[in-house]
Amino acid sequence: MIVWDSGIQAQITIESRSEETVREFTYSARVVHESAEGYGEEIRQEHEFQLSDLSEAQERIVSKAISDEHGYRVSQDESIPDSFDELVEYFSGEETVTPEDNTADSTVSGVYIVEYEETNYWIEVFRPEDRNETSNS
Numbered sequence: 001m002i003v004w005d006s007g008i009q010a011q012i013t014i015e016s017r018s019e020e021t022v023r024e025f026t027y028s029a030r031v032v033h034e035s036a037e038g039y040g041e042e043i044r045q046e047h048e049f050q051l052s053d054l055s056e057a058q059e060r061i062v063s064k065a066i067s068d069e070h071g072y073r074v075s076q077d078e079s080i081p082d083s084f085d086e087l088v089e090y091f092s093g094e095e096t097v098t099p100e101d102n103t104a105d106s107t108v109s110g111v112y113i114v115e116y117e118e119t120n121y122w123i124e125v126f127r128p129e130d131r132n133e134t135s136n137s
Contacts, residue, residue: 044120047097048113051090057083062116071124080127088127097122 002010033039054062061084065072074080088108096110112123 043097044113047095048115048120049090049094051114051116054087055083057081058087061087065123066116066121085127088125091123091125 002012004010033042051062061072061081072084074084091108091110091112094112097113098111109126109128110124112125114121114123
């Protein structure tokens with residue numbers, strides 16, 4: 001019988017029993033920087049690159065990505081424009097912000113920090129590799 005401080009009573013009955021191995025995890029924390037601002041600056045220094053010398057079509061894509069709350073998207077029934085693929089090439093030689101992005105696969109899809117027109121942006125790029133490819137079958 002269990003009795004809480006409020007006077008409520010309960011009884012627990014075990015109707016069946018089984019044995020299971022329970023994994024135990026240990027987490028620890030460490031200080032990586034004295035302030036969020038300092039850490040942000042360090043991340044920018046390590047990962048930020050400048051997005052410049054864009055074509056007009058590429059600038060329209062970037063402007064749409066900045067101004068639209070959903071970013072720049074191409075629907076499934078549309079072909080990905082060449083200007084988008086050319087823009088994505090800017091990201092191909094850059095390192096993503098999170099380590100798991102760097103090891104996921106060989107695509108450019110991932111999270112980046114860019115400077116565009118003197119403003120810093122956190123960019124999520126997703127470029128499916130199988131879009132726009134034709135099949136000969």
